[in-house]
Amino acid sequence: MNVTVTIRRRAVIADPHGATVARALADLGHSGVRSLRIDRTIHLEIDGEEPETVRQQVAAMCDQLLANPVLEDYEITVHA
Amino acid sequence: MSVAVVVFPGSNCEHDVVHAIRALGGEAELVWHRDTDLAGADAVVLPGGFAHGDALRTGAIARFSPVMASVQSMAESGRPVLGICNGFQILCEAGLLPGALIANRDLAFICRMIEVEVTDTATVLTAAARLGQRLMIPLNSYEGNWVDPAGEGRVVVRYVGDPNGSQDRAAAVANAAGNVAGVMPHPERATESMLGSVDGRILLEGFLASVRATSNV
Numbered sequence: 001m002n003v004t005v006t007i008r009r010r011a012v013i014a015d016p017h018g019a020t021v022a023r024a025l026a027d028l029g030h031s032g033v034r035s036l037r038i039d040r041t042i043h044l045e046i047d048g049e050e051p052e053t054v055r056q057q058v059a060a061m062c063d064q065l066l067a068n069p070v071l072e073d074y075e076i077t078v079h080a
Numbered sequence: 081m082s083v084a085v086v087v088f089p090g091s092n093c094e095h096d097v098v099h100a101i102r103a104l105g106g107e108a109e110l111v112w113h114r115d116t117d118l119a120g121a122d123a124v125v126l127p128g129g130f131a132h133g134d135a136l137r138t139g140a141i142a143r144f145s146p147v148m149a150s151v152q153s154m155a156e157s158g159r160p161v162l163g164i165c166n167g168f169q170i171l172c173e174a175g176l177l178p179g180a181l182i183a184n185r186d187l188a189f190i191c192r193m194i195e196v197e198v199t200d201t202a203t204v205l206t207a208a209a210r211l212g213q214r215l216m217i218p219l220n221s222y223e224g225n226w227v228d229p230a231g232e233g234r235v236v237v238r239y240v241g242d243p244n245g246s247q248d249r250a251a252a253v254a255n256a257a258g259n260v261a262g263v264m265p266h267p268e269r270a271t272e273s274m275l276g277s278v279d280g281r282i283l284l285e286g287f288l289a290s291v292r293a294t295s296n297v
Contacts, residue, residue, distance in 0.1 A: 010229070012229060013182070013227055013229060014182065014185070014225070014227070014245065016182065016183040016184065016185055016186065016187050016225070016245070017183060017187065020186065020187050065136070065140060065141075065144070066136070068137055068140070068173065068180055070172075070179060070180040070227075070228075070229065070230075071180050071182070071227065071229070
């Protein structure tokens, strides 16, 4: 099954990459950008038939390695 | 009394650390990250570099290296554990230190001598320093911006300025017991006058004194 994981840094934590890109946009004349944050997307192809089982497996991967619980939340989408 | 210096794939400061410890009269041996035992060492240093190429996040993969179980038990038994730069990042990922390290404010890669101030002397890193003592130590990092959303971290050395956005201007933090510490600047690179500063000795001598104190127990 195909699974997409979005790893998102919590809003209260700085995103220096996002802030730098926002400044670059302003320099290029794109005004009005109030906030810009860059997430990380991970695409996985995993053996399995049962979406819920696969979701739980990917959640375990996120808790263990893919996301840092100090900084980040994650969102899992299992594609049909 | 010996210090294990762990080598991960991508570590690049391990020889500097071994050299500095030996020059200060300590014993140090390199230990490969796949080794599961620290060969009878009394303390451990995780050196700087780019373990596993910093893939995913700095320290994220290194924390699962086989050697880390021994590092964890050393930390739990009260032995001195020190992470320098990338080693600091690994200790945070491993949950042995609070918080995490993200990219520097303005994405600046900082590579210069920097002034820091000791704010807590009851740790293995700062045992030989005076409270308020200022030290010149080289900083060499891109992801040295410490964040601690829970606000539980114990900041033991602070930047005098604010070079990278680090919370509470933290240059070094420790666990509650004081036996696990992480420092972003490199004390091992400030141990001989030809390097421009010998202030790093104060931190490493404190670490070695802590090793001696705990290895006799």
